[in-house]
Amino acid sequence: MAWHISVDGADVVVSRMDSINSNLKKRMEEAMAISVCGIQERARSTHRFTTRTGEAERSIEAEVTGSGSSLQGTVGTTRLITIYLHQGTRPHDIEPRSKKVLRWTSGGKFVFAKRAHNPGIKKDPFIFNAADAESGNIRARFDAAMDDLDT
Numbered sequence: 001m002a003w004h005i006s007v008d009g010a011d012v013v014v015s016r017m018d019s020i021n022s023n024l025k026k027r028m029e030e031a032m033a034i035s036v037c038g039i040q041e042r043a044r045s046t047h048r049f050t051t052r053t054g055e056a057e058r059s060i061e062a063e064v065t066g067s068g069s070s071l072q073g074t075v076g077t078t079r080l081i082t083i084y085l086h087q088g089t090r091p092h093d094i095e096p097r098s099k100k101v102l103r104w105t106s107g108g109k110f111v112f113a114k115r116a117h118n119p120g121i122k123k124d125p126f127i128f129n130a131a132d133a134e135s136g137n138i139r140a141r142f143d144a145a146m147d148d149l150d151t
Contacts, residue, residue, distance in 0.1 A: 001028075011141045015103035015117035017082050024145070024146075025067075025069075027145035027146075027148065028071060028142070028145060029064065029067070029075075030145070031063050031124045031138075031141045031142050031144075032071050032143045033064050033073075034074040034141060035073060035134065035137070035138045035141055035142075036063065036064060036074065036075050038134045038137060038138070039062065039063050039127070039130045039131050039134050040060055040075050040130075040134075042060070042126045042133055043060050043075065043126045043129075044057040044060050045089055046126060046129065046130060046133075047085070047124055047140035048124045048126070049085045049124050049126075052121065054083070055079070056077075056079065056081055056082040056105060057103035058084055059077045059078070059082045060074065060075065060076070060077050060082065060127065061075070062074070062075045063075075064148035073102040074117035075127055075131070076127065077127075077132070084098055084107075084121055085121060085126075086123065086124060086125055086126060086127060087123055087125075087126055088120065088122055088123025088124070089118075089120045089121045090120050091118065091119050092116060092118050092119075092120065093115050093116070093117055093118070094116045094118055095114070095115045096114075100114075101113060102114070102115070102116055107143070
């Protein structure tokens with residue numbers, strides 16, 4: 001006894017699946033790019049530290065890498081001051097490296113000291129907080145991308 005199965009129109013099914021796969025990849029890349037930009041913008045605007053130059057905010061970067069079946073979104077910074085603001089620092093003493101004394105301005109006048117005590121920086125995990133705050137929007141964005149596959 002032998003079984004024979006014949007499938008008509010399989011090429012149409014394969015073509016449709018390729019189209020869905022291509023469309024899904026494009027939608028996922030768009031959702032990822034919008035998501036990391038959302039985290040970046042929220043992190044830039046909702047921190048607790050006092051900014052003087054805006055350098056720390058500008059150093060927060062968003063990037064999407066990969067393609068096809070593997071995408072990765074990254075929001076972060078490589079600027080040391082921004083890392084210190086985000087992670088905080090312990091109290092520490094500052095001493096001159098190559099000179100005999102430290103010098104800085106206070107009240108329009110120069111101040112000199114052989115050492116200075118820095119009380120540390122209270123941590124402000126603004127990038128993590130932004131990612132947590134955006135998580136609902138991110139889920140909704142990816143869910144919408146999946147739901148819209150038929151369109």
